[in-house]
Amino acid sequence: RFADQLVQRQRFADQLKLKDGQSDDDDVTIDIDKTFCTALEYGLPPTGGWGLGIDRLTMLLTDSQNIKEVLLFPTMKPRD
Secondary structure (H helix, E strand, C coil), X not given: CCCCHHHHHHHHHHHHHHHCCCCCXXXXXXXXXXXXXXXXXXXXXXXXXXXXXXXXXHHHHHCCCCHHHCCCCHHHCCCC
16 A cells, blocks of 8 residues: 555655765655654545545536635625
8 A cells, every 4th residue: 555654654765775876966856754654654545636626616517717706705705
């Protein structure tokens, strides 16, 4: 499973080993993201995929050009 925190920590460590042989200009390798690994320990849900919120669906159905046209909160609606 990709989201397994132990596997992810190992991948970060392997990436750091590869960084030693690369030039300083290479931005591909990063340090271990401890915050991300801790979030995985606590049960972070899968972070990939596709989502569609009610506001975006409403925009699609009403053919709106701006999300402010479909927001229900009056403080965020445009003033006419």
